[in-house]
Amino acid sequence: MSNAATSAYEDLQQRHRRLHHLAHLQAIASWDQSANMPAKGNEARSLALAEMGGLMHQLATEPALKELLARAEGEALDEAQRANLREMGRVWRASNALPQSLVEAKSLANSRCEHAWREQRPANDWAGYVENLREVVRLAREEARLLAESSGLSLYDALMDQYEPGMRATEVDRVFGDLRQWLPGLIREVRARQQSETTLQPQGPFAKEAQRALGLDAMRLMGFDFEAGRLDESAHPFCGGVPEDVRMTTRYREDSFLPSLMGVIHETGHGRYEQNLPREWLGQPLAAARSMGLHESQSLSFEMQLGSHPAFAALLQPLLVKHLGEQPAFEAANLHRLLTRVSPGYIRVDADEVTYPAHIILRYEIERALIEGQIECEDIPALWDAKMMELLGLDTRGNYKDGCMQDVHWGAGLFGYFPCYTLGAMYAAQFFASMRRTLPDLDARIAAGDLAPVFGWLNENIWSQGSRWTTPELVRRASGETLNPAHFRAHLQARYLA
Amino acid sequence: MSNAATSAYEDLQQRHRRLHHLAHLQAIASWDQSANMPAKGNEARSLALAEMGGLMHQLATEPALKELLARAEGEALDEAQRANLREMGRVWRASNALPQSLVEAKSLANSRCEHAWREQRPANDWAGYVENLREVVRLAREEARLLAESSGLSLYDALMDQYEPGMRATEVDRVFGDLRQWLPGLIREVRARQQSETTLQPQGPFAKEAQRALGLDAMRLMGFDFEAGRLDESAHPFCGGVPEDVRMTTRYREDSFLPSLMGVIHETGHGRYEQNLPREWLGQPLAAARSMGLHESQSLSFEMQLGSHPAFAALLQPLLVKHLGEQPAFEAANLHRLLTRVSPGYIRVDADEVTYPAHIILRYEIERALIEGQIECEDIPALWDAKMMELLGLDTRGNYKDGCMQDVHWGAGLFGYFPCYTLGAMYAAQFFASMRRTLPDLDARIAAGDLAPVFGWLNENIWSQGSRWTTPELVRRASGETLNPAHFRAHLQARYLA
CATH class of the missing domain: 1.10.1370.30 (Neurolysin; domain 3)
Known part of the structure; x- marks a missing residue:
């Protein structure tokens, strides 16, 4: 993408636009996975979504972002731009708390578990489901530990903060x-x-x-x-x-x-x-x-x-x-x-x-x-x-x-x-x-x-x-x-x- | 993605696996664009697919590839691996013939023209269609010129070679x-x-x-x-x-x-x-x-x-x-x-x-x-x-x-x-x-x-x-x-x- 940004804030805007485009494909492919996809497509879809999750995480944690966010703080911004910058910082902090390997492992484990659940649930197959769930929980605990470390919140608060920012147990x-x-x-x-x-x-x-x-x-x-x-x-x-x-x-x-x-x-x-x-x-x-x-x-x-x-x-x-x-x-x-x-x-x-x-x-x-x-x-x-x-x-x-x-x-x-x-x-x-x-x-x-x-x-x-x-x-x-x-x-x- | 490649050939394999994952999302989103997408989704979809086209082009033209391809030629490969390496080279040459800006412009122009065509065709609206088609043709000619330059083929042969390798006018x-x-x-x-x-x-x-x-x-x-x-x-x-x-x-x-x-x-x-x-x-x-x-x-x-x-x-x-x-x-x-x-x-x-x-x-x-x-x-x-x-x-x-x-x-x-x-x-x-x-x-x-x-x-x-x-x-x-x-x-x- 050509980069004609003249300020740190504009550079950040361009990067978020790019993430938005990639998130679009991820959203449609995820919807399709639930609404359309036949069984044998799941392994390839899970790998593709994990790849994309990793790639977006990479873009959201590029080393240049830290300095861009700091520089943008000092630039002349109106009230809406300032709010946007505040939210950019929130996204950045959340992304940086997790290593890419964990993001990819989570995407893969969650996709697998959710897909198998679609047949396990009607079959009342708890024993099969818990096999996959254990790995999902293991990764969620690891995620909570890392998010808690970087935010100073408790384990559960750190997870909840992703969905309901500011809410505490x-x-x-x-x-x-x-x-x-x-x-x-x-x-x-x-x-x-x-x-x-x-x-x-x-x-x-x-x-x-x-x-x-x-x-x-x-x-x-x-x-x-x-x-x-x-x-x-x-x-x-x-x-x-x-x-x-x-x-x-x-x-x-x-x-x-x-x-x-x-x-x-x-x-x-x-x-x-x-x-x-x-x-x-x-x-x-x-x-x-x-x-x-x-x-x-x-x-x-x-x-x-x-x-x-x-x-x-x-x-x-x-x-x-x-x-x-x-x-x-x-x-x-x-x-x-x-x-x-x-x-x-x-x-x-x-x-x-x-x-x-x-x-x-x-x-x-x-x-x-x-x-x-x-x-x-x-x-x-x-x-x-x-x-x-x-x-x-x-x-x-x-x-x-x-x-x-x-x-x-x-x-x-x-x-x-x-x-x-x-x-x-x-x-x-x-x-x-x-x-x-x-x-x-x-x-x-x-x-x-x-x-x-x-x-x-x-x-x-x-x-x-x-x-x-x-x-x-x-x-x-x-x-x-x-x-x-x-x-x-x-x-x-x-x-x-x- | 962790990179435990021990040879140039294995490194290339990993890179192609990554491209395959991204191409998966691109293929599903493109299918959806034709089979499901409502009208107002098109602008965002076109931008998203153009972004992905550009990104994949970037990955397919990374400077490291040239040396990896050359090094892999000297490695011990069986017959199938050697055929795979030959095809990797073909993909690489095709990707490098076109600058990323052209890949993105093509994706955008083609998406727009194709989407509008869906309503223009039943309306018999040639005048509306040709407006978009002109830009598509302009970019296709530019593509032919660049492909011809790098391959030594004629303009039309250079385009046809993408679909039917080796076939000539x-x-x-x-x-x-x-x-x-x-x-x-x-x-x-x-x-x-x-x-x-x-x-x-x-x-x-x-x-x-x-x-x-x-x-x-x-x-x-x-x-x-x-x-x-x-x-x-x-x-x-x-x-x-x-x-x-x-x-x-x-x-x-x-x-x-x-x-x-x-x-x-x-x-x-x-x-x-x-x-x-x-x-x-x-x-x-x-x-x-x-x-x-x-x-x-x-x-x-x-x-x-x-x-x-x-x-x-x-x-x-x-x-x-x-x-x-x-x-x-x-x-x-x-x-x-x-x-x-x-x-x-x-x-x-x-x-x-x-x-x-x-x-x-x-x-x-x-x-x-x-x-x-x-x-x-x-x-x-x-x-x-x-x-x-x-x-x-x-x-x-x-x-x-x-x-x-x-x-x-x-x-x-x-x-x-x-x-x-x-x-x-x-x-x-x-x-x-x-x-x-x-x-x-x-x-x-x-x-x-x-x-x-x-x-x-x-x-x-x-x-x-x-x-x-x-x-x-x-x-x-x-x-x-x-x-x-x-x-x-x-x-x-x-x-x-x-």
């Missing part, structure tokens, strides 16, 4: 500790109240093609730009790709359409965040989504704040009739009862918003102990069984596929990520509380089918801001205060116990 | 000159004979999903490994991906299933060549397919030598009934007449094997004049119209979309490629002649539905050989002589005039 303990106190009682109270409700169950089967068409219409309702993204299938739903070309996935069950439909609405929240990151900054760290917790706050704004809103069922109902035919169960009041039904279940991604935090607390406790070396991979199933019984009263013994093998995260080497889901739920509740203060007629607008004020508020306050502010500052600017879990409790009480 | 002129003499007469003779035939036309429409299922069954019949590849849709059918994960595409017309079906059988020939390249050498130049002409000889072995074989219709017939229902037109004798119907048409990829060479002669003459600067892009339509009238008696005036805009090649910067199609048809005829000498009962075996002897012969003589031998040597080993166009003429006479 002590803060998570505080918030989750509070939650553990009132959540079981709230679940009991909601379930007692819902016991007297009569809810009609939709009658399947629901053909995959009809569900797919329904999902596409739901994405349209939620404002997804189909000229800059698509919807496909994968074993575990996710939102990947690049801001210019968002790749959402879902999975279908013919006996039930709600998991896929609400999953699609969830991923659309992620997708619109990506599609609306500050366009003029794309390729620079400033244009990246702020954190995984904030990302989840957007998907939960779509799936829970809107999707389970008392007025939303009436917006969905005509789409269900169009694609699945008329059914008494699709009547709006019944549909709303279905969408707000609280019921402890095995599967995190299918959980209602009230029991969901229990799934997260369980995973947080297990993965933290795993990273800190208090337990080994072999201990996971027994701990999982005990905590599921304690938190949700469910027996998961021997059922690995709906237990500790249900998520892709650990197999893919993601430790320190799970807390983001519940932090996201809390941010979303806080944002909607703030929105209602600014827009007193918000609920009436939603009831009238006008979702534009919600999307407008999110775009202005979150999406278009990228990584311009730190998380606490972004949350404060958007809502007038930093993370306050009281909004989440108030939201659940208002929706489920009012 | 003088040789093409000789072979095509011969063809031009007897082809028009043969077409007339065949058409006169077919005039008295009664052929039932299949009655559509044929649903896309049924055609897709039929195509997948045809791929099974032809031995495609679905654990190492897949079939998707794109505007222009191609066979991409990597040997470990072959990505074939097709397109569907609801009024006619034969173009897609025979296109799929064609691409399956390309796909099986890739899937059966020498596995233990993957990642090294030795494991690459030998040339584009030989690649086409495999797709034409499948589509024409087998697909239009008098016994093949009986193998297809039950698949048609299974997926499209019973029709009198599917009766084997009628189906064979449909598959061997000779009829001059606008579209190259839909052409029968008798008129196909006329499409190639036309393109060869135009692209050669274009590269040599005797004509400009603006002259293409008039020349196209004149040559189509002369060679096939068809009027294409004003019909750009079925005329000079029908192919992706020129827009994608591929000049010097077209002759490979007809060279491939000639190689295929020569291989089947050789096969029949070795296996006198070949036609009886095919008639009995046993295609294994054909696949076995191709695998042993072509697929598994990769780039171990030069093209003339490979052809000589497989058939006892170098390229002899008499076999193609004999094949057409035996099939169409016997």
